[in-house]
């Protein structure tokens with residue numbers, strides 16, 4: 001039995017893996033899903049179902065386009081300013097980690113950027129609050145979940161400025177009011193499907209407002225007008241994402257998975273706070289429900305614990321190099337039994353330590 005706590009690409013439901021494997025061998029009329037035309041009726045039905053499921057699961061209102069793109073969240077860092085930040089305008093950004101920093105870097109290539117606040121000098125272990133968003137900002141960009149540092153912003157800023165959010169690592173993990181956003185984007189490989197697909201949910205009336213010639217592949221409007229078929233879309237990734245969205249719907253949707261995600265993260269944080277060997281790395285009020293970061297009081301025990309955990313089938317918990325220690329990613333498809341196994345490993349390791357002294 002293995003437990004995959006990897007940060008991304010990450011665990012998907014076992015039944016989705018099986019269905020995807022079957023479709024590689026025989027999707028329709030003996031043809032593999034890898035060899036069908038993206039213009040075939042069969043694939044048209046897949047992309048349509050994926051769009052419908054995402055719209056339904058996230059309750060996307062009318063007036064938004066749900067786009068299936070490529071290039072990862074990292075290309076969105078550039079597409080957002082190219083499409084929304086006009087000459088002479090300023091975009092506001094909140095700096096909460098590596099991904100925000102990269103988004104800021106790309107935006108600066110396009111126009112003026114105002115960083116409203118940053119938690120960099122505390123190694124991003126909290127989310128800044130009480131910052132001001134200038135009312136004339138073209139948009140306000142933030143990262144809802146900081147995958148590397150294990151912080152999550154759940155109280156979205158209240159402002160008239162259009163909100164643009166990188167939701168790569170917590171999309172579909174809790175209920176979000178899409179109508180409050182201008183653009184939500186996410187690389188698929190953390191809660192949606194395989195790598196190679198990027199989701200963007202774009203409010204249509206934000207588009208076409210600025211005076212810039214945008215290459216078609218970087219232009220949201222070109223993709224929206226073409227129904228995400230401007231060029232060959234990532235057929236297999238969209239197919240597997242569709243399977244995963246079906247799985248999520250059958251589970252009861254986002255509100256249901258949110259309850260499970262809460263239980264999973266609360267159980268693990270409880271153990272981190274109880275177990276004298278471990279401690280969390282972030283401000284408690286900003287703790288992420290998706291990526292749980294923690295270290296050991298005695299850092300010399302980190303290697304032995306990692307080894308012990310691996311011997312118990314607990315994989316992918318090594319922390320990112322910029323935080324160290326451990327990071328357990330608790331994405332939607334990770335069963336609570338895996339969290340219980342990690343907690344048990346922490347407890348057994350604690351007992352062994354006590355016995356040794």
Ligand SMILES: *Cc1c(COP(=O)(O)O)cnc(C)c1O
Pocket residue numbers: 008071072073074075099143145146147166167168169186187188190
């Ligand atoms: C993983 C991640 C990214 C990078 O995504 P790519 O799809 O690899 O470009 C960006 N933002 C966040 C919050 C992430 O977790």
